[in-house]
Amino acid sequence: MPVYKLHYFNLRGRAELARLIMSQAGVEFEDVRFERTEWPALKATMPFGQVPVLEVDGQMLAQSNTISRYLSRKHDLAGKDDWEQALADMYADNINDLMTGMRPAFLEKDADKQKELYEKFMTETVATHVAIVEKQLEKNGTGHLVGKELTWADLAYYGFFSFLVEKFGEDFLKDASHLKSLIALVAELPNIKKWVESRPKTEI
């Protein structure tokens, strides 16, 4: 069994999905977290000068969704067939877009401007997306985003939306009962619950 080593900052950010996948799969991993001050020196050792990076048997894999996809495929969380796998990819890409969409607000140093940007993000970008995904969940009718069983798509939505709830409260999900249920479903999975309780507490 390969030993996984995940390299990232001491944040959830773009590494948390991989951590959730490995936790759910019951797979042991070395959760390497470095400080911001250590990053400039480590940057040169990462394949594309970015993190997260998954180290497998001494080989380095970059790109957060690629890492998550690789782990999902290896541990039965990718979807049952080509089409399901593609749908899971699609949902993971959605979350990626939302994370990227949030970056300007996150990086804004002026507190008032930041508040404005976050509000715009939540009321426009997120609200629009929530309405769409709520309909998809309803249509799929299984409680999961893809097919009948848990896939990394569910974990991706849990990861990001549980963070949004933490930061902004539950109100934005008031008309999204299916998405709310999905978040609760994942939160209650024993391995996920265990991980969330034991992981380092970080702002993002």
Next chain:
Amino acid sequence: MSTRRRNEYKLYYFNSKGRAELARLILAYAKVPYDDVRFENAEWLQHKDRMPNGQLPVLEWKGQLLPQSLAIARFLARRHNLAGSDEWQWAKIDAMTDTINDTLGEAIPIYRAGEDEEKKKEAIDNFLNKAIEPLFKRLEKMLDDSGSDYLIGNQCSMADLAFFSCYDFAVGVFGDRLPQCQHVAALYARVGQIPAIKNWIEKRPVTPF
């Protein structure tokens, strides 16, 4: 009734890192508690007249007020074991700190540019190309030649903390555009991992600059 021992030092500045952060890093390194007074702009106007130069930062020690960020840093560094092991080393530490201070001075046009995006971009590019890059190149060579873990001599000094403050600021301004220099980045990591410094970085107020 409990009596709290009064802190020996009181540092006055705005609520930012700016020209006070070097003193704060020195006090953090020395593990010396102090009053970290941060004025809001309106509040500052009430205190301005009693400050020697009408400027901040100011260090209050034994009821006396000392202005000038580098004078404050030197005073604290000498008292708390960050001044090297002999006079010549101290002079080199002093010179290095002045050099880094000059480099940071090149960032001032960025703030003078205000809302003018074009002027701001030009000021940022200038700060990178004419100030930060040459400094980093010089420090990289110095560290490579000396093989030392620190800028002057073999122990942490005021110069390393000044460097840390500068690098930290540059990371905030440039992110990925920051020149990749192995020894320079390693020094930044090294200082950042000193437990007392790491602790300060974690608990200090988060401000844009």
